Amino acid sequence: MLPFLGIILLLPFITGDTLPTNYEYYTSDGLSSGLVADQPTYFTLNGKNFTIYSGALHYFRVPRAYWRVSLKKIRAAGLNTVETYVPWNLHEPQSGIYDFGDGGSEMEDFLHLEEFLQTAKEEDLFVLLRPGPYICAEYNFGGFPAWLLRESVGFRVHDERYFNILLSKVSDYQFQKNGSIIGFQLENEYGFSPEPDSAYVQALYDIYVENDIVELLMTSDPPYAGLNGTLPDLMYHAINFGSDPTNNFATLLDMQPNKPVMAMEFWTGWFDFWGGDHNTKDAATFKEAYEQILSYPGSINLYIFIGGTNFGTLNGASLALPTTLALIQSPRATIMTPPVSEAGDYTQKYYDIKELIEKYNPVKTYTPDVPDLIPRATYPSVRIQNQLPLGDVLDYHPPYIIESENVIAMEMLDINNSSGQSYGYIVYRKENVNLENGTVLKIEGHVCDTVMVLVDGVLVSPILESLDDFDGFGYWRLKDSTLVLNSEAKLNATIDVVVEEWGRMNGGTLQQYNQTFKGLWQGDVLLNDEKVTNWKIIPLELKRNWTNSLDSWSYISSDVGPAFYYVDLQIEDEPTDMYLDMRNWTKGTVIVNGFNIGKYLRFGPQLALYVPAPFLKQGSNRIVIFEHFKAHTEVEFSTDPIYVTVRYWRKEGIKVFYFVANVPLTFILSFTTVSFDITTYHLKS
Ligand SMILES: *[C@@H]1O[C@H](CO)[C@@H](O)[C@H](O)[C@H]1NC(C)=O
Ligand SMILES: *[C@@H]1O[C@H](CO)[C@@H](O)[C@H](O)[C@H]1NC(C)=O
Ligand SMILES: *[C@@H]1O[C@H](CO)[C@@H](O)[C@H](O)[C@H]1NC(C)=O
Ligand SMILES: *[C@@H]1O[C@H](CO)[C@@H](O)[C@H](O)[C@H]1NC(C)=O
Ligand SMILES: *[C@@H]1O[C@H](CO)[C@@H](O)[C@H](O)[C@H]1NC(C)=O
Ligand SMILES: *[C@@H]1O[C@H](CO)[C@@H](O)[C@H](O)[C@H]1NC(C)=O
Ligand SMILES: *[C@@H]1O[C@H](CO)[C@@H](O)[C@H](O)[C@H]1NC(C)=O
Ligand SMILES: *[C@@H]1O[C@H](CO)[C@@H](O)[C@H](O)[C@H]1NC(C)=O
């Protein structure tokens, strides 16, 4: 490793490249000031005119082992800055318990924020930091910790305790202290919230000042939100948009004259929803708008530059309740959408960006070569021989049991040092019930978000067959849902109501935030109209140690109903990145070597889950799949991602699905006579 590193460091000298690095260019004459926005057209950095060419990379969505190469990809495209959000929910997983790397949480390896800030400098990038507290980010609860729901303080209320800890950690990494951070964005699209409160913004601002933050403080909003989310005398304001830069910049200049313009988020694409379309933004449209921004000249942060993955349960959700729909595993991580995909592949946009920055950046600095791709491979599929039905797990291996008179939300459970349960599944178990034939179970209100019902360990709720099933029993849309449990009388039965948290809303109004509790909490559960009490509640977070400790696996007895499946993937050589091909499974969660890789759904649009090599090891690898409905007989792998475009086309009652997967769309279309506006894309561009 070391000799290899030496070669990289020497490269600029070997090639005789005499251009200065960014840091040399801006700081070689000493350091006297940071990023300033006090003249038209350009920022200044340490007194020199400066345009921010930034790209977003969320360190909590990219394995730590890939931070350096990912940052190098950003620098090699000619960008001078990397932007990242800071997720409060991960850094304070339980109230008062912090994790900034090695803090014991499942995500601990992703949380070495200081190392990220240092590595960015080593890779010759400045940093824009966006710590929220609300970050949106298509992320679970917009980055708020779920335990905040317990404290009825309202949301978008800063937590001084957390900010004091966070800011004291990053303070030393400020540019004027010889670090990488040139600016901080306070809050996020706050002016866009229903009732922006300047006293709140002022209070947040004060916390920064009190914590010795000296770099430029900024805010950002869609242009039409005006300046309601900022303090114009104290902060610089940027805007977020996805098209029409010239008019958007004109709007910004109207409200903030005599300052440079900046797009804090210029959207390189759009995110996907489970069961929805695979969104793309074509490279030509993107290039045209990007060129307009650079030639303006405007400063810009490309949101997002490197896709990244929502590992585990960290996806957000959207739409007004009660129709919350989970976002896909990797928002903006698709091959066509960001300049660099979640697995690190370059797309056309990457090369267009590189070309345009070379053309427009008046400052010439040393740019490294575009790094090689991270190798990917596939593995032979492995036949599944080990199963553990969920009913057995609940009988013999429950992680924890709480007795409760009524059903309550997972966040309200008295566990985790009074922080409740944040993510995963929650099971409401009722034992010793006598069911007469045709007993009706009724769940008052909505389930948050999906539910399966077992009687004596056997699934009695419907198996997911089509997207229409999301309108029926088992899903968030239906209010006061009912289910007939049995077709013959049963004595002393056990009923398990298994509820899945499928992502909290990452945006919306204050009124909606307090409805993002998960589990059953909107009313009672009834059997033949009689309220059920005295429940056993089992939080099922699928934690590393717990999944690793699952034993008593047996041969597959039934491939229908919720169960864990286990295979041992033998890897002889150094592991490589790969995808798990989940096309033949139905709905569930995959855990690799104890780490929750994420959720899958047979309707896509994402059908394969990215498994980076750092999560694998030479030798034996334990892959556990928690399938809700119908399992496949094998675990299959793929070198490349697989997407399905699910297109609704309602005409005379016909619904047409286009399964594109690895087949070019044009090929599929040739079988049909329909024609309508459809975005064509290819998996490899
Ligand atoms: C820096 O930018 C300002 C404002 O646009 C401009 O007037 C000035 O000439 C620029 N300075 C240099 C050295 O380019
Ligand atoms: C529980 O939380 C409090 C703060 O809310 C903290 O001071 C304490 O250390 C925590 N206890 C444990 C065992 O984590
Ligand atoms: C600034 O940081 C660099 C490493 O990033 C280090 O080499 C240099 O000595 C530091 N300068 C000062 C004045 O601390
Ligand atoms: C800003 O806030 C004021 C007062 O609350 C409101 O009247 C105005 O519509 C807001 N402006 C925008 C652009 O939302
Ligand atoms: C929360 O508490 C439950 C029950 O004690 C435990 O199984 C789980 O691991 C805890 N979660 C976290 C994030 O520590
Ligand atoms: C249970 O009820 C259903 C519907 O009324 C009926 O068709 C079925 O025969 C009953 N089963 C038994 C075992 O009585
Ligand atoms: C009822 O079922 C439980 C297991 O769920 C068992 O332990 C208990 O003995 C049964 N009681 C009767 C009366 O059958
Ligand atoms: C959520 O907030 C709204 C408005 O403040 C309030 O009317 C409602 O009762 C709250 N809902 C819950 C579940 O707390």
Ligand SMILES: *[C@@H]1O[C@H](CO)[C@@H](O)[C@H](O)[C@H]1NC(C)=O
């Ligand atoms: C998980 O297991 C490891 C290894 O056995 C142990 O060191 C660690 O303390 C455990 N973590 C928790 C939260 O129980």
Ligand SMILES: *[C@@H]1O[C@H](CO)[C@@H](O)[C@H](O)[C@H]1NC(C)=O
């Ligand atoms: C898995 O799904 C693919 C694509 O739908 C299909 O071609 C293949 O036959 C399936 N494999 C098995 C073993 O069923």
